[in-house]
Amino acid sequence: MTTKRSRSLSSAAADSNAPQNGIASLLSPKAQGKRRVTTSSPPPHVGAPPNRLIIAIDLDSFYVSASRLLDPSLIGQPVGVKQKGLLATCSYEARALGVRKLSTVRDALRRCPALILVDGEDLTWYRRLSAKVWRLVRGVVGPWDGKVEKLGLDELFVDVTEMVDAHIRGREEGKTREDAGRVFFQVAPDSEPEAGFWYDTLGKPIGHVLPLDSHASSSEDTPSSTYRSRLILTTHLALHLRNLIHSQIGLTTSAGIAHNKVLAKLVSSRHKPAKQTLFLPRSAEDVVRFLDDEADVRAIMGFGGAIVSKMRESLGATSSEAAANDDASPPLSVSLARKAFPLAHLTTLFGPRLGIRLHGLLRGLDDEEVAPTPLYPLQISIEDTYRGLKGQEVVAEQMRLLAASLLRRLEGELMGSGAGMLSSEPGKAEQMEKQDDRGKWQRHDMPLFLPGEQGNITGKEAPISDQKVIVRCYRERESDPSESSTWQRYPLTVRLSIRHGWGKRTSRSTAMPLDIFDVRTLSRRERAERLAGVLMGLLLRGGPGQGQGQGQISGEALLGGEGLNLINIAALNLATRRPAAQPLRTFFDAGGGGAARQKRDSVDMETLLQLPEDIRREVAAQYGIVLEEQEAVVGAEQESRLDTGCEEDEDDALWDDLPPIPAMDPSSPANIASSSLVCSHCGVAEAPWLQHDHARWPIYGVPAVLLGSATASEGSGA
DNA sequence: TGGGGTCCT
C-alpha cells in the first residue's frame, strides 16, 4: 500500500533527523521511515506530504441524543444525563442556561431548576447505539480496508486512506461515473453501484477549514492526488458518513479531518454540534500556529492530568514558583509547553518512549495508527459506587447483584450464533422498556430514527433523595438466549477491584468459575451465586503478607473504617474456546481424580435433592457439590416458577427469596464447617466462597508453594 | 466526582 501510494505522490525522503521545517515535518517519524526507501533525499522544505487520511467523528452530546431517541419529549428541552451525583453530559439547551458538563447534579439544578434529569447509570442503551454506529461506519469503509476505532461510546477514528486513494486511482483510470463536473464516489465495491455520493470536481471542501486562510491561498492547480486534494475529498466522504449516521440511526455528529489522529480530534471540537472541520496546513508552521491557539495543553490527546501535573511541577522548580495544587493552578499552554520542554527534558521526565511521543504531539506529529476495534472487547466490567458499604451481608448482597448484571452483559455481548451481535442490525427495532406511571416496566419497542413519532411518552419519574427532582429511567428488555446461541468468547479470568473510602483502587483476580457458562443447565441466579461466591473469596482473601495466622480475614475491608466506596467486577482474558475444567472441584473431592468434574456435571441436581439426607450428603461430598447452595437455588427456582410462570420479569424481586451467603466468621468454626467441605490436600475446612481460590492460597496470605505437601494438621489454620 | 474502556510498566 505504501508503494502504491508513493508512486502517485511526490514522494520524497525525509530523514527523521532533518530539521523540522516545511511540510516535511508534518510527517510522523514512522511514516518518514517507511517512505524513506522510495527515493533519494529532497530539499528539507519540500518533503513528501503526510499521507494518511483520518476522520474523527464525535456523536453530539451522545447520552442526551440517545435518550431522546427513546423519549422524544426530551427534544428541545434542557436535559442532563446523570450518573450518581454527576452530570455525565447535558443538552445544548441546558448549556445555554449555564449548565456545565461534568458538574454536580446539585450545581446544575441550582443554575437551571428546569433541568430534566435522565438516569444514565445503566449504559445498556448507549452501548447498543454506539455499537450500531460503529458497525454502520465499519460497514462502509471496511470493504476497502478502512479501519474504525471506537474511543469510548461517542467517538470514532476512521482511517480512509485506502478507500480515498482507491477512488482516486479509479478516477485517474477513467473508471468513475462523471456528470456535469461532478464525480460519483462509489462506496460499495461492486454489489451496490448506487451506494455512494456525488461531489463536484472544483476541489471545494465541505465544512469549515483551518487554518482560516489555508484554502484560499492554495488555489494553484494541483493534481487530484496531492495531499491537499485528498484531504479535501475526504471531507466529502466524512459528510457522507455523517449523513448515514443521521439518516439511519438518528444521531448528529461533529467531525474533524486531518492527516493524523491527534489533529483530526483537535479540529473536530472546533465547530460543534453537527459541523465538520478540515485541518489543511501548508507547513509545519501552520500546525504549530494552530496548536498555539490552545491555551491548555490538556486539549491535546495524550496530555493527561498526571503528565501535565508533572510538567508544571518541573516548571515550577526552575521558575521558583510554588508547586501548586493540581486543579487550582492555571492551565499550561501549548506554546509554553513546547518552548519550555525540549526533547531531552521530556525524556528525562517521562522516559524515552513517552518523552518522544509527547515531544511530537506538541508539534502536531502523531504516528499512532487507527487501531481497529475488535468485534469482541478485551474486557467487560461493571461497577457501582457506594457510600461506605460495610458488613459482610451487605457486601455479599451487592456482590450478588453485580455478579448477576455482569452475567447478563456477558450473555448479551459474548453469546451469539457466530456472526456476533446479530441482534442489532441498522434499522431493526431495539427492544427497550420504560416505566409507566406506577413503576411497572412496560415493553417499548424502539424503532430507530423515528424521533418525534412516538406520541407523548413520559418515562417513570422517581424522586432522588435530597432534591425534589424527577429522574427518567429506561432499561433494556431482557431477551432470552435462543437455542442456537452459544458462547463466542469465554472470559478466563475475573477481577475484583475495590476502592476504600480514602484511597485508590486495588484489585485481585482469579480464575473464572466455569459454571457461569452453563446457561442451559443453570439459571442465571445460580451462576451469579457461584460468581459472587468466588468474588467474596477474592475480597476476603487479602493480599500476601496480610491477615496471617488464624486464617484471619482482613476484616477491615468489610467492617473497619469507611467501608467500600466502589466495587468493580471485570471479566477478562477472553478466550475463543471453552477452557478445560479447572481442578478446583477435584481439589476438594475426597476421592480425588480428574473424573469428578465430569461426574458432577452428569448429576441431576433435582434428583440429588430427592435423596435421603445422609445419602445426599455423601453423594454431594463425592461430587464436590455444596449442598446448601444447591438446595437454596433449586428451591427458589421452583418457587418462582410456580407463581410467576417462569419469566424473570422483576429484577428487584429476583433475589428476595435467596438466602444470604453464609456468614464467614473465622471465630466460629462450626459455622464454617456446617456449610463447607474439607480440603483433601491440607485438611482445612473452607466456606463455599473460599474454596475456589484455596488451591492458590490455602492459608490466607500464605502461597501454596510455601506449604509444600502440608498435612491436615499443618494446614488447618482456621 | 461516573461507569465504563485501552495500553504500558
Place this chain on the structure above:
DNA sequence: AGGACCC
C-alpha cells in the same frame, strides 16, 4: 497489580 490515558 497498578498506573497512565481516553470518553
